[in-house]
Amino acid sequence: MNIEEFFDRIISVKTDEDGNLNIIDQTLLPGEIKRINLNTKEEIWEAIKKLRVRGAPAIGVCAALGIAKTASQVQADNYADFEREFLGLKDYFASSRPTAVNLFWALNRMEDTLKSHKEKDIDEIKEILFKEADNIRNEDIAISRGIGELGFKLLKKLKRNGKEIGIMTHCNAGTLATAKYGTATAPMYMALENGFLGSDMHVYCDETRPLLQGARLTAFELSNACITTTLQCDNMASVLMKSGKIDIIFVGCDRVARNGDAANKIGTSGLAIIAKHYGIPFYVCAPTSTIDMNTATGDDIPIEIRDSDEVTDMWYKERMAPENIDVYNPAFDVTDHSLITGIITEKGICKYPFDKAFEKLGL
Known part of the structure; x- marks a missing residue:
């Protein structure tokens, strides 16, 4: 295929x-x-x-x-x-x-x-x-392609003879999340369109608890596209980064504030903190339509709290938590702009100070 x-x-x-x-x-x-x-x-x-x-x-x-x-x-x-x-x-x-x-x-x-x-x-x-x-x-198809082309340029710089590029991603910001190429996966798909082999890249997918979008969707997508893909639990990311296998991280997002704070699937912020510790580039892939110049900082982004059964019951044959236990289940967290290497839009890669970079894009 x-x-x-x-x-x-x-x-x-x-x-x-x-x-x-x-x-x-x-x-x-x-x-x-x-x-x-x-x-x-x-x-x-x-x-x-x-x-x-x-x-x-x-x-x-x-x-x-x-x-x-x-x-x-x-x-x-x-x-x-x-x-x-x-x-x-x-x-x-x-x-x-x-x-x-x-x-x-x-x-x-x-x-x-x-x-x-x-x-x-x-x-x-x-x-x-x-x-x-x-x-x-x-x-949206054109936007995703634009993000992918810019991300692909970053991958080309990392390509070394005989060594696969180690990429980490979280949740699903792929074809299933867009009209075609995805955002965080677009660089990988553009690499395939430009002659890379699936074996030139090794993508590590966080499972993304509690809804398992990384396990169910991203791993499904990338493996079907014949890209070398490995799934790991969310709490294994630090060990993997420390091993030296990760060269770059691409994630999507649902909203970017004017100062560059980015709301994405829960767990993204922790991933960014670990990446900062190990000096691994952390890129948010965001269409300009996702950048909300009317929202000053991530503190102003509303965070959806979802049903408790996504944590206690979903995906299990039997309930995996005590009855009547309180559950905290935010759908998103906000990654502070200080942890983000760059925000890849279809119009260019924005870097700190993000508000100025966004203004240059005409936002």
């Missing part, structure tokens, strides 16, 4: 020939690759909330396609009625996940599109919304 066949097989969010919103149910991976259609607002909301579709860019694409799909079902005789129904859908979808800024970015962009064409017929507006959602998806 070549790299394009690989992508065709596991694209996470797309529309079928009838315009139906179609996703891979990521909760079933790696055991089963099952695609499902999402037709109602409730199905789309549930898919985002329950992580059937996940990853900040993929959530944004799903939300854009989802609101276009559900808005097309609205019966309205005039623009005012249609706008009211649309805004109700927007608020409903926005309530599904609080942290991923791409969700709100995509919904706001769809609202802007609606309002900029209010003089047109309702049926025409519906078609325009579908086109804008498709633009968001195509732009």
Whole structure:
């Protein structure tokens, strides 16, 4: 299977020939690759909330396609009625996940599109919304590719004859989390497109407790792309870094504050602290849509607290904790900007001071 066949097989969010919103149910991976259609607002909301579709860019694409799909079902005789129904859908979808800024970015962009064409017929507006959602998806592919090309340049500098490049990543910021290439995995996929062999790289995937996105998704992706892949428990990262096997770390993120603090899947901050100790470059791969210039620091980023059964029951045949025990289950942590070597966007690699670097990108 070549790299394009690989992508065709596991694209996470797309529309079928009838315009139906179609996703891979990521909760079933790696055991089963099952695609499902999402037709109602409730199905789309549930898919985002329950992580059937996940990853900040993929959530944004799903939300854009989802609101276009559900808005097309609205019966309205005039623009005012249609706008009211649309805004109700927007608020409903926005309530599904609080942290991923791409969700709100995509919904706001769809609202802007609606309002900029209010003089047109309702049926025409519906078609325009579908086109804008498709633009968001195509732009995400280009953005991921841009991140990958910049990350690949870093990998080329590390390539030495006869020695594989040791790469570590956390959670899943891959094809499943975006419209195609991923963010943190994009450098590896671009390496394959540019003549690297899978054996030229050795990617170490943190399992990423408690939802195991690294074990279930990233390890699944990379191994299917024939990249040498090793899975390790999250608390083994320090030993692995100390061994000298890790040359570089790529992670994704769900939101970047103006000062460069980055919210990503829980465990990322600890990984960055260890990398700093061992002097290993730590890069956050972030589309510019993920950079929130209205959020001053990571302290201002809302952190989703998820259900306790993800820690106590999920993935186990029997409960693995005492009954009635309190559980703390934040979905994300915030990596301080001082721990980040660089933030790779599609427009360039930003370094400290991050706010100035972001401004140079026009953010």
